[in-house]
Each structure stands twice: as C-alpha cells, then as structure tokens.
Amino acid sequence: MGAAVVLLSGGMDSTVLLGHLLRGGTDCRTLSIDYGQRHVRELDAARLIAAHYGVEHRVADLSSLKPLLAGSALTSDDVPLPHGHYAEESMKATVVPNRNMLMLAIAGAWAISVKADWIAYAAHAGDHAIYPDCRPEFMSAFERALYLADWHKVRLVAPFTDFTKASIALMGVRLGVPLHLTYSCYAGREEHCGKCGTCTERREAFALAQVIDPSTYEA
Amino acid sequence: MGAAVVLLSGGMDSTVLLGHLLRGGTDCRTLSIDYGQRHVRELDAARLIAAHYGVEHRVADLSSLKPLLAGSALTSDDVPLPHGHYAEESMKATVVPNRNMLMLAIAGAWAISVKADWIAYAAHAGDHAIYPDCRPEFMSAFERALYLADWHKVRLVAPFTDFTKASIALMGVRLGVPLHLTYSCYAGREEHCGKCGTCTERREAFALAQVIDPSTYEA
Numbered sequence: 001m002g003a004a005v006v007l008l009s010g011g012m013d014s015t016v017l018l019g020h021l022l023r024g025g026t027d028c029r030t031l032s033i034d035y036g037q038r039h040v041r042e043l044d045a046a047r048l049i050a051a052h053y054g055v056e057h058r059v060a061d062l063s064s065l066k067p068l069l070a071g072s073a074l075t076s077d078d079v080p081l082p083h084g085h086y087a088e089e090s091m092k093a094t095v096v097p098n099r100n101m102l103m104l105a106i107a108g109a110w111a112i113s114v115k116a117d118w119i120a121y122a123a124h125a126g127d128h129a130i131y132p133d134c135r136p137e138f139m140s141a142f143e144r145a146l147y148l149a150d151w152h153k154v155r156l157v158a159p160f161t162d163f164t165k166a167s168i169a170l171m172g173v174r175l176g177v178p179l180h181l182t183y184s185c186y187a188g189r190e191e192h193c194g195k196c197g198t199c200t201e202r203r204e205a206f207a208l209a210q211v212i213d214p215s216t217y218e219a
Numbered sequence: 220m221g222a223a224v225v226l227l228s229g230g231m232d233s234t235v236l237l238g239h240l241l242r243g244g245t246d247c248r249t250l251s252i253d254y255g256q257r258h259v260r261e262l263d264a265a266r267l268i269a270a271h272y273g274v275e276h277r278v279a280d281l282s283s284l285k286p287l288l289a290g291s292a293l294t295s296d297d298v299p300l301p302h303g304h305y306a307e308e309s310m311k312a313t314v315v316p317n318r319n320m321l322m323l324a325i326a327g328a329w330a331i332s333v334k335a336d337w338i339a340y341a342a343h344a345g346d347h348a349i350y351p352d353c354r355p356e357f358m359s360a361f362e363r364a365l366y367l368a369d370w371h372k373v374r375l376v377a378p379f380t381d382f383t384k385a386s387i388a389l390m391g392v393r394l395g396v397p398l399h400l401t402y403s404c405y406a407g408r409e410e411h412c413g414k415c416g417t418c419t420e421r422r423e424a425f426a427l428a429q430v431i432d433p434s435t436y437e438a
Contacts (some may be wrong), residue, residue, distance in 0.1 A: 031287075060287065064280040068250075068329040098328035101368050105324045109317035110287040143397050145360035149352040214414040 002117040010045030011184035013122035019177035036066035039188030100133035168210035180214035221336040229264030230403030232341035238396035255285035258407030319352035385427035401432035
C-alpha cells in the first residue's frame, strides 16, 4: 500500500524488493543511477525489469560527477577490479565515495517531489562488511535526516538489511520475480564474468538457496 | 587548519564562510551545484570568487535531475517566483525537493575521495523558517549519516546556523571578503532584481549591519 520510489540497480536484490512491494500493493516508481560505473550494462537490465512490471522508470545521470568520485575500481579504469568475496579486504576497492547517500538523496528528492510515502532500498547483510553505507546504523541516520529535510515526510524502507543474499534469491523465486533479467557483474560485459565480487556472491546465493541460477556466466 | 570542501553558491553567505575558513588556515576546495536553477548566473559569481582566492573550484552538474525536482519556483518556469521575506508562506514555492541533502552528499563524496576532514556549509538562522533542510536538527542528522557512510570520517562544519544574515555581512566586511563579486538573486538576470526573497534579505542584511552594500539592483 502507499507509494514508493524504489532504487532499482538492475541486480537481483533490488528486483526482488520491487517484486515484493508490488505484490503487497505498493504503487512503485523505479529509479536507477548512472554514476559512471563500468557496469553501465546494469541500467539496461533495470529498464527491462521496469518494463516487465509496467512501472515508471527513470535514470538519474550523475556521470558528470565521475571526476569527484575518483579512487574506486567501479568508476576508475586505472583501479583494477578485485575478485572474490565481499568480506575480503581487497574488495574495499569497489567502494564508491558516498555512493549510497547520493542515490538515496536523489530517490528522496523525487519522493518529495511526487509526494511518495517511502523510498525503498535493497541493502542486505552481506554488504555490511565492506560497505559502511549499507549498514543499519547508516540507514537509521539517513532516514532521520530525510525525515527532517522537508515539510513532506518520507520514510526509508530497507527490509533486507538483515537478510542474506540466499534468502533474497529464494524470495525472488517464490515471488516469480524475473531473475533472468537481472544483471549485477562489476565487469560490465554482456554476460556475467563469474569471478568478481557480485558474481561470486550471486552464484553462492543461488547455490545456498538450492534454486536454479538463471544467469549465464563466462567462466 | 585541516582540509575542507566548501559548498560555494556564489552568494554572500558561502563566500564569507570561505573567507573565514581561509583566514583560519584551512586548505579549501570549493564546490558549486548546477541543479537547473533559474539563477545559473550565480555559478559565474562562484567561479570569480574561487579565482579571487586562488582555490580549486568544481561545478557538479545535476541539471539532468531537473525532471525529478519538479514543483519549485527555482527550477520550474511555470511556477512564478514569489517576492518578499523568507518568513512568508509564499516563499515555500522556492523550496527545491531535498536540495541541500543532495548538495551536501556530493560535497561529502568529494571530501571522502580526497580525504578531506570537513565539508563546510553556510546555512544561517534566517533560512530556518521555510527551509527545513537548513535547520540545526537536519544538519546534525545529516552529519551523523555522513560520519557513518565511509571508513574515512568526514564532519560537517556549519558555523553560521545561529547567525543572522546581518552578522554574516558584517563579518564579510571585516574579513575583506570580495562581497562585490557575490550574486544571489533568484531571478537570475545580470543585476540583482532587488525584489525576490534573497534580494530582500540581502539588502536588509547590509542595512542592519550598517555597512555599504556593494550590489547593483535593478529596482
């Protein structure tokens, strides 16, 4: 119920969140962010997913901010992309400075503009180790700032903060979410590389949930 | 001391803040935001002010977000610009959805990227009545979110939150700040209109501070 602006990356987590909210009757608009990421391919996935559900989809273009967001493997060609698990120290190279606050602030702006009730965000427990801005403490502080930012009150919905990615995969299958349309590889080629942080987590999540992984991997 | 990213609109308040921080020996970078405002003229003023002080200046281009920020007289040509004091109800038409959080989030991103200690923002007491996102409660909540957003800790410096604009004008004169270069009119023409909200506040501030107003007004 109510109206929400859903941050839709084109990956599995945000797509399952969208499916979950729509199943509950929430009026959803979807927002993707072009922050100059290598894997701009995920924006095409987001478009297809929004079209699948017949919901409004906008892409906020922050690519001009790229010079201010230097130092991350996701935005700088001269920083190599690490492989392996999120929990590893090397994965910190994929942190984009203040990325989540930026994305949430834009979602908040749109929500205030259209008088939506919530912004919805699919951060989950597996993100916490390396991304401080995916943690519940950050989410609470951000929600308070957003609540105080305008006369129109917008809340933050982040129901997956204590979920594992395997639970999200399972939920996606149960809800009939079009997981075959999702894309999340940091390398950004046509198919998932199978080796980067998100690919490693994604493969493992499907395996742990004991459901079929609809993704095609290079390796 | 230390390093700061200073949000520089090109108006009087942020210019005095820059002068104040430089006088104290802070290493300052300056950031202006193009959010599709009518008064894009202020960005030229910001460039001249940064050049005057010999500090780095960047403009973050958010003009592509304009469709998401609908409904404000500052970004929509079909919403008329109100005249008079900030305290008046009509002035709420100049609120741009979540504008300050967006600007602060970008400043925070750049600060994290270059490992600066602070972001500095010149909100003052006269803004509180109509702009919730200029109030101390919002600033505190935002600062906490920013502090939690990354491994590198950035604080928010907003020393003018309890200052009147007249105090800022007086401080600017005492510090030898180039107030003649500042521009803040919402109408966005070459000279200050003299009638919009910021012009009304600006004229009054110089009069109350009993210092010379270096601005040229149309009316």
